[in-house]
Amino acid sequence: MITRGKLAKATGIKIETIRFYEKIGLLAPPERTAGNYRAYGQDDVDRLSFVRRARDLGFSLDQVRTLLDLADDRSRSCCAVDEIARAQLKAVEEKIADLLALKRELGSLIEQCDQGTIADCRIIGALAPAEV
Amino acid sequence: MITRGKLAKATGIKIETIRFYEKIGLLAPPERTAGNYRAYGQDDVDRLSFVRRARDLGFSLDQVRTLLDLADDRSRSCCAVDEIARAQLKAVEEKIADLLALKRELGSLIEQCDQGTIADCRIIGALAPAEV
DNA sequence: TCTTGACCCTGTACTTGCTACAGGGTGCAT
DNA sequence: ATGCACCCTGTAGCAAGTACAGGGTCAAGA
Incomplete structure (x- = not known):
């Protein structure tokens, strides 16, 4: 189980920014534990790393959103x-x-x-x- | 008498931005006419032009504020x-x-x-x- | 004189990409 | 059982404007 703090450490993106990304729909809301903690998986680490690299390359969040959508459709x-x-x-x-x-x-x-x-x-x- | 629209034209700064500058205290609130219109003078045109040039050079509004203050004290x-x-x-x-x-x-x-x-x-x- | 249109007024919400609280809950070790 | 690190939520703030909505004013033309 990956908590938000661990996801932040793994990707270099701050906890608050992760919440922000979730709020604007860039990241899907993850499962929750019994104690209402967010439980992330490797998928989330990958997706967020993707976001970070794209952001580092200067893409806007809107462009990142589009890139993520495109990346999901591998036959295109x-x-x-x-x-x-x-x-x-x-x-x-x-x-x-x-x-x-x-x-x-x-x-x-x-x-x-x-x-x-x-x-x-x-x-x-x-x-x-x-x-x- | 210079209205806000004329000041905008003279300086190339949009009307709304002028209001914004007034709100944040970068520009002093000008006199008003009987009909509650803002009445600017040449001073305001000069000051706003100064702001525009400084902004064009990439200075932040905070830096601009400091530069304006400095410009006022000519002996310094x-x-x-x-x-x-x-x-x-x-x-x-x-x-x-x-x-x-x-x-x-x-x-x-x-x-x-x-x-x-x-x-x-x-x-x-x-x-x-x-x-x- | 009336009316049209261009201008002006105010307040407020929106933008991008976060960041920073406040005020509380959870989970684990000692 | 208590301290501490971590998590939760909502909300407000930053730069630097931009964009309405819903009115008021003013001058010119019919």
């Missing part, structure tokens, strides 16, 4: 899976591009800082429209 | 500003590194996809622990 073509992964890759690439632009802007702002007063601070100046 | 040293900007740069760089790792993983997953069935899908396989 994996085009849909590929599509989700590609969408995720694209999102990641866009995010990286955005952050690189940000990094450049921040970097040049910081470089100009000469440690004077706020009045002639380049960073504040760059943020302010004309005169603060 | 701008070390604190520099510090916030550096912290933000560091956060951005870390995020970029994370996303690059993610991108590599996703990319290699997708490359292996041979458009077969779910049963031999590499992506599902990589997510599942041993056997799904």
Whole structure:
């Protein structure tokens, strides 16, 4: 018998998060013991590990839900899976591009800082429209 | 007289977001007209533009609040500003590194996809622990 | 003058992905 | 029998907004 705490340890997902996943229907409600404790099985460990890996790869819970559904239907073509992964890759690439632009802007702002007063601070100046 | 809609247009921040900023105390509640409309001035346009630029640079609302406070005290040293900007740069760089790792993983997953069935899908396989 | 339509007001609930209580019950060892 | 670690439930909170619902206001056109 695997309790919630053990499931948490086995998968690296916090107890509260497991409850949250159960609440939103990502995990099926497990059997209960006589004392009303959740009793998980190896299936649950597997499923939750799947969720964790997908989350680590940046998939949204909604995408994870879809991936789980797809994974259950083993005879189906994996085009849909590929599509989700590609969408995720694209999102990641866009995010990286955005952050690189940000990094450049921040970097040049910081470089100009000469440690004077706020009045002639380049960073504040760059943020302010004309005169603060 | 600048209404909320005009302030939104002038700054590119949505009306609802302006209300939200007012609610959390980032923007001072403005004067009201006889008909209970908010009446903004150029100050508000400037302040909100400042917020927008800072948000665009990825600063949190909390950081923005601090930057606004700092910007108001023009005689002060701008070390604190520099510090916030550096912290933000560091956060951005870390995020970029994370996303690059993610991108590599996703990319290699997708490359292996041979458009077969779910049963031999590499992506599902990589997510599942041993056997799904 | 009336009415239409664009704007404004308020409060509240929803989003994503959790996290953190409070206030109690269970189970095992000492 | 009592202490402690663990479990249970419900609820509220975080960032940073977004989206209604159900009204009020204002200016222009018929």
